[in-house]
Amino acid sequence: MNDMTPTREQREAALEGMGCKRKRVEDIRFTQGKGQYVDDLKLPGMVFGDFVRSPYAHAKVTKIDASEALKLPGVIAVLTAEDLKGVNLAWMPTLAGDVQMVLADGKVLYQNQEVAFVVAENRYIADDAIQLVEVEYEELPVLTDPFKSLDEDAPVLRPDLDGKMEGAHGPRKHHNHIFTWEVGDKDETSRAFSEADVTVKEMISYHRTHPSPLETCQCVASMDKVKGELTVWGTFQAPHVIRTVASLLSTIPEHKIHVIAPDIGGGFGNKVGAYPGYICSIVASIVTGVPVKWVEDRMENLSTTSFARDYHMTTEIAAKNDGTVTGLKVHVLADHGGFDACADPSKWPAGFFNIVTGSYDFPTAHLEVDGVYTNKAPGGVAYRCSFRVTEAAYCIERGMDILAQKLGMDPADLRIKNFVKPEQFPYQSALGWEYDSGDYHTAMHKAMDTIGYRELRAEQKAKQEAFNRGETREIMGIGVSFFTEIVGAGPSKNCDILGVAMFDSAEIRVHPTGSVISRMGTKSQGQGHETTWAQIIATEIGIPADDIMVEEGDTDTAPYGLGTYGSRSTPVAGAAIALAARKIRNKAQMIAAHMLEVSEYDLEWDVDGFQVKGNPQARKSMKEIAWAAYHAPPQGIEPGLEAVSYYDPPNMTYPFGAYFCVMDIDVDTGVAKTRRFYALDDCGTRINPMIIEGQVHGGLTEAFAIAMGQEIRYDETGNVMGASFMDFFIPTAVETPHWETDHTVTPSPHHPIGAKGVGESPNVGGVPAFSNAVNDAFQFLGSTHIQMPHDAWRIWQAAKDLGAHG
Ligand code: PCD
Numbered sequence: 079m080n081d082m083t084p085t086r087e088q089r090e091a092a093l094e095g096m097g098c099k100r101k102r103v104e105d106i107r108f109t110q111g112k113g114q115y116v117d118d119l120k121l122p123g124m125v126f127g128d129f130v131r132s133p134y135a136h137a138k139v140t141k142i143d144a145s146e147a148l149k150l151p152g153v154i155a156v157l158t159a160e161d162l163k164g165v166n167l168a169w170m171p172t173l174a175g176d177v178q179m180v181l182a183d184g185k186v187l188y189q190n191q192e193v194a195f196v197v198a199e200n201r202y203i204a205d206d207a208i209q210l211v212e213v214e215y216e217e218l219p220v221l222t223d224p225f226k227s228l229d230e231d232a233p234v235l236r237p238d239l240d241g242k243m244e245g246a247h248g249p250r251k252h253h254n255h256i257f258t259w260e261v262g263d264k265d266e267t268s269r270a271f272s273e274a275d276v277t278v279k280e281m282i283s284y285h286r287t288h289p290s291p292l293e294t295c296q297c298v299a300s301m302d303k304v305k306g307e308l309t310v311w312g313t314f315q316a317p318h319v320i321r322t323v324a325s326l327l328s329t330i331p332e333h334k335i336h337v338i339a340p341d342i343g344g345g346f347g348n349k350v351g352a353y354p355g356y357i358c359s360i361v362a363s364i365v366t367g368v369p370v371k372w373v374e375d376r377m378e379n380l381s382t383t384s385f386a387r388d389y390h391m392t393t394e395i396a397a398k399n400d401g402t403v404t405g406l407k408v409h410v411l412a413d414h415g416g417f418d419a420c421a422d423p424s425k426w427p428a429g430f431f432n433i434v435t436g437s438y439d440f441p442t443a444h445l446e447v448d449g450v451y452t453n454k455a456p457g458g459v460a461y462r463c464s465f466r467v468t469e470a471a472y473c474i475e476r477g478m479d480i481l482a483q484k485l486g487m488d489p490a491d492l493r494i495k496n497f498v499k500p501e502q503f504p505y506q507s508a509l510g511w512e513y514d515s516g517d518y519h520t521a522m523h524k525a526m527d528t529i530g531y532r533e534l535r536a537e538q539k540a541k542q543e544a545f546n547r548g549e550t551r552e553i554m555g556i557g558v559s560f561f562t563e564i565v566g567a568g569p570s571k572n573c574d575i576l577g578v579a580m581f582d583s584a585e586i587r588v589h590p591t592g593s594v595i596s597r598m599g600t601k602s603q604g605q606g607h608e609t610t611w612a613q614i615i616a617t618e619i620g621i622p623a624d625d626i627m628v629e630e631g632d633t634d635t636a637p638y639g640l641g642t643y644g645s646r647s648t649p650v651a652g653a654a655i656a657l658a659a660r661k662i663r664n665k666a667q668m669i670a671a672h673m674l675e676v677s678e679y680d681l682e683w684d685v686d687g688f689q690v691k692g693n694p695q696a697r698k699s700m701k702e703i704a705w706a707a708y709h710a711p712p713q714g715i716e717p718g719l720e721a722v723s724y725y726d727p728p729n730m731t732y733p734f735g736a737y738f739c740v741m742d743i744d745v746d747t748g749v750a751k752t753r754r755f756y757a758l759d760d761c762g763t764r765i766n767p768m769i770i771e772g773q774v775h776g777g778l779t780e781a782f783a784i785a786m787g788q789e790i791r792y793d794e795t796g797n798v799m800g801a802s803f804m805d806f807f808i809p810t811a812v813e814t815p816h817w818e819t820d821h822t823v824t825p826s827p828h829h830p831i832g833a834k835g836v837g838e839s840p841n842v843g844g845v846p847a848f849s850n851a852v853n854d855a856f857q858f859l860g861s862t863h864i865q866m867p868h869d870a871w872r873i874w875q876a877a878k879d880l881g882a883h884g
Pocket of ligand 1: 344764770
């Protein structure tokens with residue numbers, strides 16, 4: 079061996095495979111402003127579409143007169159529901175089994191609802207023409223309070239469902255009722271409550287908010303009438319699903335539809351669903367024969383394309399005097415707005431909310447969810463959350479704190495007492511899930527030791543005494559949150575979208591010179607897939623990550639996949655990638671055996687090639703094997719080196735984490751300062767620790783925003799408040815706390831590389847940590863539960879209500 083021969087370690091490092099803090103390759107273009115987003119697309123002859131929207135939250139539409147608008151030079155067309163009826167598209171099916179108006183058909187159900195679509199030569203003319211479309215409304219009584227939805231005299235919101243007492247998810251019990259979803263053992267749970275030493279009950283609300291990605295929803299639709307082909311570029315988290323839905327709705331054959339999701343400026347669940355803007359652009363392009371662009375503005379995005387949360391959770395826990403929990407009962411009132419357009423797997427009307435038993439060994443539980451209509455925007459999306467997991471985590475994590483308070487126990491100790499134990503995995507939860515793996519005790523103890531939990535409690539006690547003596551106006555809260563996520567939708571046996579099973583896919587092609595192109599059914603919106611997917615392949619087939627190109631988002635080239643949301647990409651596509659790579663390695667082994675003239679069983683894999691067992695000098699690198707695959711394929715073996723894998727996961731993955739928030743609150747101003755925030759995440763095998771850290775920082779920042787102020791609110795007449803960044807809290811670097819991150823590693827036993835998702839975890843665990851910190855601070859003044867969001871005004875008000883203002 080001479081000095082130039084790289085060592086095994088050097089060869090391994092050169093791959094930049096799994097576990098490496100590889101720099102994000104996509105950032106080269108993003109940081110230079112060279113990303114290609116939908117709005118960068120300029121096609122010859124392209125025109126612009128924009129919406130006439132309703133100023134009312136509930137009204138009959140008695141007349142739409144577009145004649146003045148059509149007279150404006152540059153206006154090409156004005157579409158209304160009547161036009162869409164001609165192509166059977168005035169209404170569209172939702173992911174949740176309901177139907178939704180594309181354009182107002184006789185009435186509107188929420189403020190800013192789409193009423194007509196103006197197509198003009200450019201955006202400015204379209205905007206002027208919108209003002210010229212004359213719409214007559216007849217106001218109807220408005221319903222914004224979900225608690226009044228099922229009142230006998232509540233206004234009828236959906237006359238189209240009149241007399242339809244069977245919904246997509248079972249019987250409906252009222253004209254504004256959508257579904258009741260029940261899980262668990264009601265009788266057993268009632269018994270647990272009647273036998274309990276202690277019970278607690280609290281109505282815990284998770285307010286309506288919005289994912290508000292930097293880039294709003296947008297698309298360009300282009301119908302080539304000669305070829306009969308439709309191309310749609312759009313901000314799609316799930317491009318293949320959009321293609322299938324577009325084909326089903328338009329009856330254009332699926333192979334003649336090309337859906338392309340270029341670079342996306344953040345998704346956060348907002349870009350999963352199909353919105354009226356997409357349908358109208360497609361119809362407009364079919365009608366006009368030219369490409370049509372539609373780009374939402376910020377207010378349109380915040381007020382109409384989806385929302386998140388709006389769950390009102392009556393939570394009850396039964397326990398023994400020593401703190402052992404014996405039963406959980408939750409009733410959720412779910413406000414779905416004017417149409418049930420929630421983006422959940424089709425069979426799950428409340429997503430995976432039944433993960434609500436959390437990290438605790440509840441022997442029995444019962445859950446009931448009632449979905450109701452109100453005069454608010456539709457489209458409940460999983461804003462950095464795997465289908466209502468964040469609501470569930472907030473519910474149980476507030477609930478455990480409230481129970482600890484009643485028992486006079488420390489909330490961390492109460493959690494530890496009730497954790498699912500390591501030896502119980504795979505763990506069957508009372509509400510039907512099988513948790514794959516976990517070691518909650520190790521994570522919790524590591525977290526508590528690192529932040530010095532007991533010392534913080536002692537400090538808090540001293541502060542409370544000083545406050546009571548009138549020596550300070552500042553109080554201190556310690557927020558504890560221990561969450562279990564459920565990500566990786568999901569086994570086809572229980573998850574589908576409009577009938578398409580929720581698998582995912584990867585295709586890998588090794589070129590003759592040993593470089594690689596790979597494509598997946600997922601679509602990054604900023605997560606860094608181009609970086610991390612290459613790392614998985616690098617480790618599996620021994621080709622440096624820098625020689626591997628990752629391409630997503632073009633349905634003509636990528637294998638069919640269900641897209642990126644619900645932190646499913648790593649659990650599902652990540653597995654497909656590893657398995658496709660292993661197919662390549664298996665074939666490479668046969669070729670190497672031929673090249674080295676040994677049996678393939680005499681070979682062993684070593685970092686970046688195969689070597690003869692016991693004779694490591696006799697080896698062929700993957701690069702050499704790739705050349706041979708094209709240059710001199712052995713007899714009986716097909717030339718080329720490529721593989722495809724479609725992966726249907728056997729189970730979800732269950733990441734978890736221990737989060738602690740230390741907060742100082744000035745009771746006189748209501749200003750809360752996060753002194754420390756510590757987040758320990760366990761997402762199994764870590765592909766790229768730097769990207770994970772970035773994901774945790776981003777998710778915590780969103781959690782901070784939601785818990786501490788971000789809200790979409792409505793007044794009684796249905797005016798949407800918080801529909802601009804003047805009112806909707808987006809934290810900047812100034813407000814955002816400093817994040818301390820940490821980890822443990824408990825691999826998923828069923829995932830080929832042991833990885834679980836992580837992107838959503840910080841949002842799921844972060845919100846309860848912040849809210850528990852605020853609530854914990856006020857406990858000693860006699861408070862049990864203060865509703866989110868905890869902005870300075872509400873904290874000030876809570877302090878006042880508790881008599882803390884003296
Ligand atoms: N990872 C690693 N390792 C592990 C895991 C993971 O490394 N173990 C990494 C991966 O690779 C990627 C990331 O991390 O890159 C993430 O991942 P995940 O968890 O799997 O996830 P995904 O699927 O990919 O994604 C999704 C998510 C979500 S869901 C959300 S909201 C958000 C997150 O992601 N979004 C976003 N993050 C983010 N970031 C950014 N930048 N942007 C955005 O937008 Mo949903 O449901 O949709 O709501």
